[in-house]
Amino acid sequence: MLDFTYMVPTKILFGRNTIEHLGEELKQYGQRILFVYGQGSIKKTGLYDSVTDIFIKNNVIFHELSGVQPNPRISLVRQGVSLCREHDIECIVAVGGGSVIDCAKTIATGFYHDGDPWDLFLLGDSSVKKALPIGTVLTVAGTGSEMNGNAVISNEETIEKLAIHHDVLRPRFSILDPTYTFLVPQHQTAAGTIDIFSHILEQYFSPTKDAFVQNRMAESLLKTCIYYGPLALAEPSNYEARAQLMWTSSIALNGLLGYGRVSDWATHGIEHALSAAYDVTHGVGLAILTPCWMEYVFNEETKDKFVEYARNVWQIKGTDEMVVAKKGIEKTKEFFTTLGMPQTLRAVGVKQNALAKMAEKTVMHGDIGKFKKLGKNDVLTILQNAF
Amino acid sequence: MLDFTYMVPTKILFGRNTIEHLGEELKQYGQRILFVYGQGSIKKTGLYDSVTDIFIKNNVIFHELSGVQPNPRISLVRQGVSLCREHDIECIVAVGGGSVIDCAKTIATGFYHDGDPWDLFLLGDSSVKKALPIGTVLTVAGTGSEMNGNAVISNEETIEKLAIHHDVLRPRFSILDPTYTFLVPQHQTAAGTIDIFSHILEQYFSPTKDAFVQNRMAESLLKTCIYYGPLALAEPSNYEARAQLMWTSSIALNGLLGYGRVSDWATHGIEHALSAAYDVTHGVGLAILTPCWMEYVFNEETKDKFVEYARNVWQIKGTDEMVVAKKGIEKTKEFFTTLGMPQTLRAVGVKQNALAKMAEKTVMHGDIGKFKKLGKNDVLTILQNAF
Numbered sequence: 097m098l099d100f101t102y103m104v105p106t107k108i109l110f111g112r113n114t115i116e117h118l119g120e121e122l123k124q125y126g127q128r129i130l131f132v133y134g135q136g137s138i139k140k141t142g143l144y145d146s147v148t149d150i151f152i153k154n155n156v157i158f159h160e161l162s163g164v165q166p167n168p169r170i171s172l173v174r175q176g177v178s179l180c181r182e183h184d185i186e187c188i189v190a191v192g193g194g195s196v197i198d199c200a201k202t203i204a205t206g207f208y209h210d211g212d213p214w215d216l217f218l219l220g221d222s223s224v225k226k227a228l229p230i231g232t233v234l235t236v237a238g239t240g241s242e243m244n245g246n247a248v249i250s251n252e253e254t255i256e257k258l259a260i261h262h263d264v265l266r267p268r269f270s271i272l273d274p275t276y277t278f279l280v281p282q283h284q285t286a287a288g289t290i291d292i293f294s295h296i297l298e299q300y301f302s303p304t305k306d307a308f309v310q311n312r313m314a315e316s317l318l319k320t321c322i323y324y325g326p327l328a329l330a331e332p333s334n335y336e337a338r339a340q341l342m343w344t345s346s347i348a349l350n351g352l353l354g355y356g357r358v359s360d361w362a363t364h365g366i367e368h369a370l371s372a373a374y375d376v377t378h379g380v381g382l383a384i385l386t387p388c389w390m391e392y393v394f395n396e397e398t399k400d401k402f403v404e405y406a407r408n409v410w411q412i413k414g415t416d417e418m419v420v421a422k423k424g425i426e427k428t429k430e431f432f433t434t435l436g437m438p439q440t441l442r443a444v445g446v447k448q449n450a451l452a453k454m455a456e457k458t459v460m461h462g463d464i465g466k467f468k469k470l471g472k473n474d475v476l477t478i479l480q481n482a483f
Numbered sequence: 484m485l486d487f488t489y490m491v492p493t494k495i496l497f498g499r500n501t502i503e504h505l506g507e508e509l510k511q512y513g514q515r516i517l518f519v520y521g522q523g524s525i526k527k528t529g530l531y532d533s534v535t536d537i538f539i540k541n542n543v544i545f546h547e548l549s550g551v552q553p554n555p556r557i558s559l560v561r562q563g564v565s566l567c568r569e570h571d572i573e574c575i576v577a578v579g580g581g582s583v584i585d586c587a588k589t590i591a592t593g594f595y596h597d598g599d600p601w602d603l604f605l606l607g608d609s610s611v612k613k614a615l616p617i618g619t620v621l622t623v624a625g626t627g628s629e630m631n632g633n634a635v636i637s638n639e640e641t642i643e644k645l646a647i648h649h650d651v652l653r654p655r656f657s658i659l660d661p662t663y664t665f666l667v668p669q670h671q672t673a674a675g676t677i678d679i680f681s682h683i684l685e686q687y688f689s690p691t692k693d694a695f696v697q698n699r700m701a702e703s704l705l706k707t708c709i710y711y712g713p714l715a716l717a718e719p720s721n722y723e724a725r726a727q728l729m730w731t732s733s734i735a736l737n738g739l740l741g742y743g744r745v746s747d748w749a750t751h752g753i754e755h756a757l758s759a760a761y762d763v764t765h766g767v768g769l770a771i772l773t774p775c776w777m778e779y780v781f782n783e784e785t786k787d788k789f790v791e792y793a794r795n796v797w798q799i800k801g802t803d804e805m806v807v808a809k810k811g812i813e814k815t816k817e818f819f820t821t822l823g824m825p826q827t828l829r830a831v832g833v834k835q836n837a838l839a840k841m842a843e844k845t846v847m848h849g850d851i852g853k854f855k856k857l858g859k860n861d862v863l864t865i866l867q868n869a870f
Contacts, residue, residue: 097661097726099498104491110743111486274484306723308710309731312703320696336693339484343743344696352739356497356730 097306100355106243107269110343114271115146115233118189119154121269125229126186129158130179132200134192135165138235141279147191147233159183161203164192167250167257167371167378168199170214176203177213180228190232190267193288194239194248197232201247201265204228214251217258224262232270236280237342238288238379240295240349242270250372256457257372272346274338282329286435287379289325289341293318293431294382295349298364301393301401301467304357314353315408320344322409325435362465363389366475369457376444383437384444387429388482393468394421401467441483451479484693487742493630494656497730501658502533502620505576506541508656512616513573516545517566519587521579522552525622528666534578534620546570548590551579554637554644554758554765555586557601563590564600567615577619577654580675581626581635584619588634588652591615601638604645611649619657623667624729625675625766627682627736629657637759643844644759659733661725669716673822674766676712676728680705680818681769682736685751688780688788688854691744701740702795707731709796712822749852750776753862756844763831770824771831774816775869780855781808788854828870838866 109117122129129151138144151158161176179185180203190200204227206213216223234242241247245265250257280288300314320340328337347353366389367381394402399421406412406424414420429439438444441451455476458464463471470478496504509516516538525531538545548563566572567590577587591614593600603610621629628634632652637644667675687701707727715724734740753776754768781789786808793799793811801807816826825831828838842863845851850858857865 097497097723097730099501100495102495102497108487108489110484110489114486306726308723308727309704309707309734312706313700316699316703317696319699323695336484336695339693339743340695343484347696347739352734356726 097356098304098358102351102355103263104243104266104350104352106267106350108243108272108346109269110272112273112275114273115150118147118150118231118233118271121231122154122156122187122189125231125268127155127157128184128186129156130161130176130183130185130188130203131158132161132164132176132188132190132192132196132203134196135163138191141276143191143233143235143276147189159185164196164199166195167375168195170249170251173199173202173206173213173249176200177206180207185228187229187231190230191235193234193236194241197230197234197239197241197267198247198249200230200232201227201241202249202260204230205260205262205265216260217249217251221261224260224264227262227264230265230267232267233276234270234272234342235276236284236288237277237338237345238291240292240345242267242272243346243350246349248368255372257368259368270346272342274335274342277338277342278333280332282332282436284377285328285332286325286437287377287383288345289321289328289379289435290383290432290437291379292341292345292348293321293325294363294379294386296321296353297386298361299353299357299359300405301360302357303466307357310353310355310357311404317344317348317353318409322431329435358466360465360467362467362470365464366454366458366478369454370441370446372457373450373454374444374446380437380444383432383435384439384441384482385478387425387432388478390425390428392474392478392481393465394425398468441479446483448483451483452476455479484743485691485745489738489742490650491630491653491737491739493654493737495630495659495733496656497659499660499662501660502537505534505537505618505620505658508618509541509543509574509576512618512655514543515571515573516543517548517563517570517572517575517590518545519548519551519563519575519577519579519583519590521583522550525578528663530578530620530622530663534576546572551583551586553582554762555582557636557638560586560589560593560600560636563587564593567594572615574616574618577617578622580621580623581628584617584621584626584628584654585634585636587617587619588614588628589636589647591617592647592649592652603647604636604638608648611647611651614649614651617652617654619654620663621657621659621729622663623671623675624664624725624732625678627679627732629654629659630733630737633736635755642759644755646755657733659729661722661729664725664729665720667719669719669823671764672715672719673712673824674764674770675732676708676715676822677766677770677819677824679728679732679735680708680712681750681766681773683708683740684773685748686740686744686746687792688747689744690853694744697740697742697744698791704731704735704740705796709818716822745853747852747854749854749857752851753841753845753865756841757828757833759844760837760841761831761833767824767831770819770822771826771828771869772865774812774819775865777812777815779861779865779868780852781812785855828866833870835870838870839863842866
């Protein structure tokens, strides 16, 4: 096990009607709030009214920033920073999925940055110093942003999608009511499940050999996705399925699986270049790319990890390790197909002549991947195989 | 999944030489410190010198409270509270295992309690309101006290051993350096491993049917104990074995496995009555009692959970569920025996005529157990079977 510092101070209020605690949580952080949300679905579901009623009852002065899109844009972050400065905002409340939360996080730290908030993504994590406190009300399970210090933002001008990570970006509290996800459409539920699954795999496929408890915990979360993902699709209002996926999304990326070992993150790197260029849903991109990444990096040398995965996650029997390992990859593909995911980049509208540029963007800050290091040509081959 | 509030803010500094961070961590909490430790083993290992050197270098004014015994006594807690009041202490540093940390936690909250600190155990958790900040340096893996809000204290006058639980008792930081546990004797290493194992079982054997991800995570931690417990006994300086057990001890009881479901805790209840009367090592008591608890509560109605346990933790095959379940219990016994644990109360010096009193003490605040409710006669039968 490698050395690590674990700090996950986010308070989680999990269950039906936990929104009732929003007022008392906010009291600790201030009276002037920026309320960030997406494209209006919370108005249809009534959540907008619940939240604003609580604001009013608690004498909170709130300003709204709406319209956060999937693959949230730096331009909206800039607007948010201006609003915070103009109204002397003390705390940000993000109501939505990962995109809304990531946008809120970037505003929260952009507030303290002299200059353009995109600088932070170019300068890297050490440039993040401070952030306004953030509270979230989660409406889509997937990114895990509700319990971690990560934010991913797209720059529509430079066609880049980059991430920052810092403990100051961890939400102070997150309200996780699984009933809010009952109305998440099938396609998005599937994409969210694959996002969770991929977060676990990126940490599971690690070059650190000694990570026994981390590996076993990762397997337990993968099994949860395999069990409850299809159930949530079949029965959108199945509370237990939604609850299990929601809590798993938070644990999958709050640090627990990654502390004490090196993680890979190559597939996410490639997918970010893809969704920066094509605005593909993140989980869909991951569903297409993950099996291709697996097939590309699988060989005699990396075999052991694939065998461990196939046996422990998919219960593949047999003594021929190469066969066992390959069956694990097959099972992964089948699982994604069961969830209704496309299998090729072509199917989501990607043009073949765009692949080289994507490969270039993927490695623009250096080679990617820790389980197996990938350069531009490796990435291009994976993209071509995924095409 | 049941509703829950998750809050585990303890910062963990894990790895070799993380003691180097003690000074900077303390800066946040004050200059006047109560330094609590056990019976002097830290003087032999040099840890006492390392810690006091850091205090001196950081201009910390420290007062010592040493002599904490296993099954820590309320009398020492009283001394600690007096010291804190006399010297206007701002923060407590506990260096040792669970007993030292539990003693420190009780001093930390006793400081704010008007009256005798034992009151808190009689009045219950709601009487705990506030506590001095605590930092820990862990030297024995087992109790998980380094990352939770629990404290167990013995009253030598009333022959009681009771617990309090409150989030204000969670350490602000804990330094986990696995090398500190290299010198933990075999017997104590085994007892610590069983303590971890039992904490997981107490949460795993739950009446809450819907706890998929919690169950799978519990199984992953049980497997870690099964794999690394014997290895730590065979190779006391095996870093990975010590590290895996240490981190597992923290995760096993920081809340992660219990949030979202009801836990049992009957075996711990019986063991506390046992070790209050006989000063038996906690893990040894658990090793004797756990299989007897399993055999007593196992029946046609509770079978499913035992089958799940046998199949997922011990990989028992077969279609006859009663047989599979019983093999799981057998495997548990074998595991404890492999670790060198005694199998009977008689073997640790318990007198048969003491059993009735112990059963009475166990249920003095009401029936115990949530997986299966146990009254005085149930407890007595378990004790007799364990004799």
